[in-house]
Amino acid sequence: MTSLRATIEADFLKAYRASEKQTVEVLRLLKAVLLNAEIEKRAKTGEREVSLTDEEAMAVVKRQVKGLEESLELYRQGKRDDLVSQTEGEVVIMKRYLPEELSEEAVRAAVRSAVDALGTPGPQDFGKVMGEAMKALKGKASGDVVSKVVKEFLHKE
Numbered sequence: 001m002t003s004l005r006a007t008i009e010a011d012f013l014k015a016y017r018a019s020e021k022q023t024v025e026v027l028r029l030l031k032a033v034l035l036n037a038e039i040e041k042r043a044k045t046g047e048r049e050v051s052l053t054d055e056e057a058m059a060v061v062k063r064q065v066k067g068l069e070e071s072l073e074l075y076r077q078g079k080r081d082d083l084v085s086q087t088e089g090e091v092v093i094m095k096r097y098l099p100e101e102l103s104e105e106a107v108r109a110a111v112r113s114a115v116d117a118l119g120t121p122g123p124q125d126f127g128k129v130m131g132e133a134m135k136a137l138k139g140k141a142s143g144d145v146v147s148k149v150v151k152e153f154l155h156k157e
Helices: 004-017 021-045 054-077 081-095 104-117 123-136 143-156
Strands: none
Touching (some): 004 021, 021 054, 104 143
């Protein structure tokens, strides 16, 4: 199984050869961000030969996607249609490297098991339930969706 970085590198070369300008730009940015994250990790550990795990690389890509999605909202509010379409394309390209997110129903099931594990939590236990649910759903669902479902569960009971 190839690493996420190797996949991005291979896709970058393929897009470069095919003259896919936007894909090349997005993947070049991703490569730079991943390299910076690797340098940061080296600085923290003090070792010379440290590379990112696929989970760490995926977290970096997720942060990039989240930032782009936040920018997208601002562009929509500012009625910058040119930037909206460009940014949407960038998000689509980056999301290729993330696992498919779970449906809201799957998130509900995980939150239900987190609620069951904690007994009968109330609204004041939001943080505990959220922590338990995010541990179970690590990387498979966005925090916004999990938060929404946890709030629904805690306010029903």
